[in-house]
Amino acid sequence: MRxxxxxxxxxxxxxxxxxxxxxQVVDVQxxxxxxxxxxxSALMAPLQNVYGRSHLSLNGRWSYIIDPYENGYxxxxxxxxxxxxxxxxxxxxxxxxxDKGDWVEYDFERAPTMKxxxxxxxxxxxxxxxxxxxxxxxxxxxxxxxxxxYVLYFGAVNYEAHVYLNGKKLGMHKGGFTPFQFxxxxxxxxxxxxxxxxxDNTRRQDEIPTVNTxxxxxxxxxxDVLLAEMPATYIADYKLQLAKGDARHIEGFVQMAGSGKxxxxxxxxxxxxxKASVRLDANGRAAIKLPVxxxxxxxxxxxxxYTVELMAGEDRVVDRIGFRTIxxxxxxxxxxGKPVFLRGISLHEENPLIPGRLRGQGDxxxxxxxxxxxxxxxxxxxxxxxxxxMTRLADEMGLMVxxxxxxxxxxxxxNPATLANAGxxxxxxxxxxxxxxxxxxxxxxxxxxxxAPRNAFMGSLVRTARALDxxxxxxxxxxxxxxxxxxxxxxxxxxxxxxASFNEYAGWYWASNAEMLDFRFDIRLDxxxxxxxxxxxxxxxxxxxxxxxxxxxxxxxxYQNQFRMLAGIPGLRGMTPWxxxxxxxxxxxxxxxxxxxxxxxLISDDGKKxxxxxxxxxxxxxxxxxxxx
Ligand code: GCB
Numbered sequence: 001m002r003x004x005x006x007x008x009x010x011x012x013x014x015x016x017x018x019x020x021x022x023x024q025v026v027d028v029q030x031x032x033x034x035x036x037x038x039x040x041s042a043l044m045a046p047l048q049n050v051y052g053r054s055h056l057s058l059n060g061r062w063s064y065i066i067d068p069y070e071n072g073y074x075x076x077x078x079x080x081x082x083x084x085x086x087x088x089x090x091x092x093x094x095x096x097x098x099d100k101g102d103w104v105e106y107d108f109e110r111a112p113t114m115k116x117x118x119x120x121x122x123x124x125x126x127x128x129x130x131x132x133x134x135x136x137x138x139x140x141x142x143x144x145x146x147x148x149x150y151v152l153y154f155g156a157v158n159y160e161a162h163v164y165l166n167g168k169k170l171g172m173h174k175g176g177f178t179p180f181q182f183x184x185x186x187x188x189x190x191x192x193x194x195x196x197x198x199x200d201n202t203r204r205q206d207e208i209p210t211v212n213t214x215x216x217x218x219x220x221x222x223x224d225v226l227l228a229e230m231p232a233t234y235i236a237d238y239k240l241q242l243a244k245g246d247a248r249h250i251e252g253f254v255q256m257a258g259s260g261k262x263x264x265x266x267x268x269x270x271x272x273x274x275k276a277s278v279r280l281d282a283n284g285r286a287a288i289k290l291p292v293x294x295x296x297x298x299x300x301x302x303x304x305x306y307t308v309e310l311m312a313g314e315d316r317v318v319d320r321i322g323f324r325t326i327x328x329x330x331x332x333x334x335x336x337g338k339p340v341f342l343r344g345i346s347l348h349e350e351n352p353l354i355p356g357r358l359r360g361q362g363d364x365x366x367x368x369x370x371x372x373x374x375x376x377x378x379x380x381x382x383x384x385x386x387x388x389x390m391t392r393l394a395d396e397m398g399l400m401v402x403x404x405x406x407x408x409x410x411x412x413x414x415n416p417a418t419l420a421n422a423g424x425x426x427x428x429x430x431x432x433x434x435x436x437x438x439x440x441x442x443x444x445x446x447x448x449x450x451x452a453p454r455n456a457f458m459g460s461l462v463r464t465a466r467a468l469d470x471x472x473x474x475x476x477x478x479x480x481x482x483x484x485x486x487x488x489x490x491x492x493x494x495x496x497x498x499x500a501s502f503n504e505y506a507g508w509y510w511a512s513n514a515e516m517l518d519f520r521f522d523i524r525l526d527x528x529x530x531x532x533x534x535x536x537x538x539x540x541x542x543x544x545x546x547x548x549x550x551x552x553x554x555x556x557x558x559y560q561n562q563f564r565m566l567a568g569i570p571g572l573r574g575m576t577p578w579x580x581x582x583x584x585x586x587x588x589x590x591x592x593x594x595x596x597x598x599x600x601x602l603i604s605d606d607g608k609k610x611x612x613x614x615x616x617x618x619x620x621x622x623x624x625x626x627x628x629x
Pocket of ligand 1: 214383446447503533578598600
């Protein structure tokens with residue numbers, strides 16, 4: 001099959017660099033210091049809807065070499081091979097020894113293989129706790145055509161990826177959860193091609209996330225690898241969403257890129273009776289504003305998606321897009337103008353039933369189906385951008401989404417490069433998912449400790465998100481403060497975001513089930529309150545009384561107590577308890593109850609629903625009845 005598709009690709013004779021203008025990362029400056037560019041200049045600007053292009057999948061079995069000392073990257077004097085003239089010696093160098101005296105100390109041909117997409121930790125015992133460099137290689141056939149544009153796309157590589165095609169370096173990317181791509185027009189061979197990735201998941205203080213998190217640091221190529229083919233002039237990016245708070249207009253833009261010039265772009269939404277052509281400006285960009293007569297608005301109850309066609313010159317892209325408005329008014333959240341309560345749950349991109357990250361749509365569907373069984377209309381995709389397939393599935397299944405970047409805990413707040421990196425990850429997430437009706441909240445981080453540099457950093461990210469997309473809410477998971485028995489929010493960031501959203505662990509990290517009801521919330525913000533986390537660890541199948549920690553009964557009672565406490569918040573408009581399913585975390589060391597698992601899941605590692613699952617479901621059924629009456 002792959003060869004069939006590959007046969008459709010033909011040789012590029014001449015194809016200048018065709019990258020689109022990178023979307024602007026605004027305001028990534030810290031106290032007047034210039035932000036260093038976080039994106040390698042060799043990378044192309046993000047490409048919208050890569051799945052909607054003709055492409056060859058490079059997924060499958062990739063050969064790998066574990067390289068803890070980075071011998072494939074540096075010579076014995078710690079000089080990078082790829083910075084030397086010959087480049088010889090690097091593990092990306094595919095040349096064979098010419099005679100018996102010539103030798104190399106690596107061999108992809110005899111190396112073991114692993115499945116891509118797939119984290120490496122779950123595929124080899126040696127790699128379970130590994131943090132460092134692994135080299136991965138795929139061989140594919142191509143037949144590139146003249147005058148066509150080719151893009152090598154990675155859905156995500158955790159964390160730092162150096163990519164080589166046919167022995168030559170394409171570039172580098174940092175950030176484990178966002179897509180990136182290289183322009184490979186003119187670089188593909190007719191016939192055999194070799195792509196090599198040096199992936200390094202070493203945790204470092206100045207990166208995003210930083211050294212300390214509460215999830216497994218899965219390394220490797222965790223999402224799809226595709227070779228996309230487009231005309232020389234192509235639709236690089238587009239946005240089509242209802243205008244902010246205006247259900248009568250679809251607004252957005254189309255951005256062309258490439259060697260030639262297209263004059264105009266046509267946008268058609270046949271099922272809505274919409275077809276319009278607009279002129280592109282000298283930069284290949286056109287603003288779109290389309291009046292709508294009659295539309296079925298997207299909602300969790302009726303997740304209507306429309307087929308949208310974009311045509312410009314030789315290029316044509318088809319997408320499935322839903323249209324809805326989301327806004328706040330005082331303490332209300334309005335979906336399509338109507339007050340809504342966010343009946344949510346938090347989740348990680350991990351399958352509790354098998355080791356490792358979600359492998360594909362089946363795993364994703366399982367998680368979102370569990371959320372549906374809880375009667376959720378909302379999911380918090382914590383704590384990093386989940387895959388594009390996930391937000392597309394949420395569109396289809398009718399779940400609103402809180403999307404987040406891994407700005408988590410103790411980030412290097414004063415380092416401009418760290419801020420630039422966070423800004424780039426946020427930008428890439430927004431650029432990728434801005435056409436997903438399901439996504440209603442962009443979150444700029446989780447539980448970040450208040451300080452002047454942190455406030456400046458987070459404020460900057462809020463402004464970045466708003467500048468890129470004014471049609472969604474911007475939020476962060478804040479922390480609470482306790483004075484005596486009062487629980488308050490004293491975070492200056494609260495005034496810059498759209499929700500009073502915070503995590504609180506009453507009954508677990510402070511106070512017990514027996515004590516928690518003595519506390520009360522005193523939230524003095526005229527914003528919708530969304531509790532982004534509460535929860536308790538429970539080992540599935542461990543039963544005791546409701547005062548015994550780790551038991552299902554303790555967790556269940558904590559949920560019941562939470563609902564009583566939360567009922568005292570007049571502005572409460574949603575919650576995403578922590579967490580849908582047990583997940584793996586090296587922080588969780590209790591040998592019996594945890595054994596490297598965070599047990600706050602409502603579903604255990606064998607897929608069984610714990611007692612609290614049914615308590616939350618019952619609560620959501622009641623909330624829904626109240627809201628619908
Ligand atoms: C939190 C974090 C989450 C942790 C959770 C816990 O506040 O946001 O990532 O996993 O608490 O279980 O402690």
